[in-house]
Amino acid sequence: MTIDFDAVTEILREAAATAVLPHFQTLREDQVSEKSPGEIVTVADREAEAIISPRLRDLLDVPVVGEEATAADPELARALRNEPAAWLVDPVDGTRNFTRGEREFAVMAALVREGRTVASWILRPTEGTLYTAELGSGAWRDGTRLHRAPAPAEPARMRGAVLSRFLSPRQREHVRAVTPEFAEVGAGAYCAGVDYPRLAEGALDFVLFNRTLPWDHAPGGLLLSEAGGVALRLEGDPYRPDDDRVGLLNAADETSWRTVRSLLLPS
CATH class of the missing domain: 3.40.190.80 (D-Maltodextrin-Binding Protein; domain 2)
Structure with missing residues (x-):
């Protein structure tokens, strides 16, 4: 099945606009908690994942392995090994930066088939920048193809x-x-x-x-x-x-x- 990249992009942008950016630099103390020792979660993480996960299943009805859902039920991660396909969702990557009011955070998703990542999306909400990639077809920033040059030898x-x-x-x-x-x-x-x-x-x-x-x-x-x-x-x-x-x-x-x-x- 061909994945509608634009549809996934729209889902991530909607989640960012309605659940992430409204909380950016406005989080209250009661909207941040520790989900495990040293690991924090915010209301934005949970609200964004609640938007993204069902919408992705509407596009392709396979398990969704979301960061916050998996924190509550680690067995969900088994889908990456046991199912032919699964979605991955990181509703707010860089949560600690987000809680500090820093701009270095992202909303991310990927599609995994037979244990390999075949498509991915990285949205930087504060910049509006979108990175996408498809296995065997290339990587892009806002529609412009990315080509990584070799590093210096020394x-x-x-x-x-x-x-x-x-x-x-x-x-x-x-x-x-x-x-x-x-x-x-x-x-x-x-x-x-x-x-x-x-x-x-x-x-x-x-x-x-x-x-x-x-x-x-x-x-x-x-x-x-x-x-x-x-x-x-x-x-x-x-x-x-x-x-x-x-x-x-x-x-x-x-x-x-x-x-x-x-x-x-x-x-």
């Missing part, structure tokens, strides 16, 4: 980000030790819906994640790979949302991936 000219929150103490220490080898290693945007487009468009050359929840990484992983970059597990195989391993190194190309991995990850 690490000293590479810019990247390492999301260190979920790294082990040994891994964090190693990253600190090798950071001078690169032109820049930052902390990233704390939002996959921002970091993946930055990598796909050339503002970054690599991004290392440890925790890889599927709604965070399926949309951007497809965007990056369809733009010409690589989203690979630390063992070197392509990222799949039905794989619950930890560790994911994204890079502009396979050569830079190998270079970064050899420096950034302790043996």
Whole structure:
């Protein structure tokens, strides 16, 4: 079945307009809560997912694995492995940024078939920018095709980000030790819906994640790979949302991936 990209886009834009942006920079304390230790959720996350999930099922009647629904019922994630197809929804990616009134957040969705991401959408509501990708057909920003150029060959000219929150103490220490080898290693945007487009468009050359929840990484992983970059597990195989391993190194190309991995990850 051909997916109506415009219809999915309209669903995400409607959710952003009616459930996300009205709460941006206006959240009350009672509209933010902790859903698990260290993980917060807002009324915007819940309201947006409540809009998006049924509308996606109207387009294609397959299970919806939403971040907030899965927090309440982790068994929902089994659909990514056990069902022929499933939707993924991240109603507000970068929730902590959102609660702080920062603009680096996104509304995201993806379609998974047989464990592979086949279509994805990343909407940046405050900018109105839309990133889309389709397996085998390319990646776009607002309808303009994205082509990721190779990264510089020398690490000293590479810019990247390492999301260190979920790294082990040994891994964090190693990253600190090798950071001078690169032109820049930052902390990233704390939002996959921002970091993946930055990598796909050339503002970054690599991004290392440890925790890889599927709604965070399926949309951007497809965007990056369809733009010409690589989203690979630390063992070197392509990222799949039905794989619950930890560790994911994204890079502009396979050569830079190998270079970064050899420096950034302790043996």
